[in-house]
Amino acid sequence: MSIAKNLTKIKSQLPPHVTLVAVSKTKPVADLMEAYSSGQRVFGENKIQEMTEKWEQMPKDIEWHMIGHVQTNKVKFMAEYVSLIHGVDSLKLLQEINKQAKKHNRTIDCLLQIHIAEEETKFGLDELELNEILTQVYEQCEAKQVQNDKSEFENIRIAGLMGMATFTENQNQIEKEFNHLKTLFDKINQLSIINYQLSILSMGMSGDYQLAISCGSTMVRIGSSIFGNRNYQ
Ligand SMILES: *Cc1c(COP(=O)(O)O)cnc(C)c1O
Numbered sequence: 001m002s003i004a005k006n007l008t009k010i011k012s013q014l015p016p017h018v019t020l021v022a023v024s025k026t027k028p029v030a031d032l033m034e035a036y037s038s039g040q041r042v043f044g045e046n047k048i049q050e051m052t053e054k055w056e057q058m059p060k061d062i063e064w065h066m067i068g069h070v071q072t073n074k075v076k077f078m079a080e081y082v083s084l085i086h087g088v089d090s091l092k093l094l095q096e097i098n099k100q101a102k103k104h105n106r107t108i109d110c111l112l113q114i115h116i117a118e119e120e121t122k123f124g125l126d127e128l129e130l131n132e133i134l135t136q137v138y139e140q141c142e143a144k145q146v147q148n149d150k151s152e153f154e155n156i157r158i159a160g161l162m163g164m165a166t167f168t169e170n171q172n173q174i175e176k177e178f179n180h181l182k183t184l185f186d187k188i189n190q191l192s193i194i195n196y197q198l199s200i201l202s203m204g205m206s207g208d209y210q211l212a213i214s215c216g217s218t219m220v221r222i223g224s225s226i227f228g229n230r231n232y233q
Pocket of ligand 1 (some may be wrong): 204207224225
């Protein structure tokens, strides 16, 4: 099937409140352009250099999402244009994103990545670390506002949470992990840990996006079901 047909099929299955991130890592610009021509405007990449090369070559009305693990020293290469960074998992990284965003006079939206899988290899925060980061960012804002000063985190906005389920065939396990992430998301919003509502819950990939949506996902990151299998060399 063609990229355009794959996209049409997937989009017909998504409720209106769910955003589709077309994960185009390893794929050539020609493939991305095919998706672009059929209306896709949100693309996800997991390497900053590759994303920047594609950003330079492609139309400027595209939203670029960084979905991979981010090294602090590479934030500067995407700060000018990145729309959403999915994999933020430390205060240090948030500080660097804030610093680089400031240089471009922008606010960069970030998602905090939560560790929901059984596997040790996947990055992410646990609930305690998540609460620590939220309180640090938010309390710093509060404290600075009292002094009528600029907040330390003025150039970032935590827009939601992101997670990746265990790579397994076991649907019950995946469902349990997605539900765990959704529970955390709701808890933050209900307890008003921050003074606005988190709006983005990024979970679900080619193999599990329907399950993720039924568990409350608002953003799915789909690669191989759109562009075909990836060929890593
Ligand atoms: C590659 C990747 C995806 C897309 O995976 P598919 O199974 O090809 O849909 C989604 N999220 C992240 C973080 C990825 O690295």
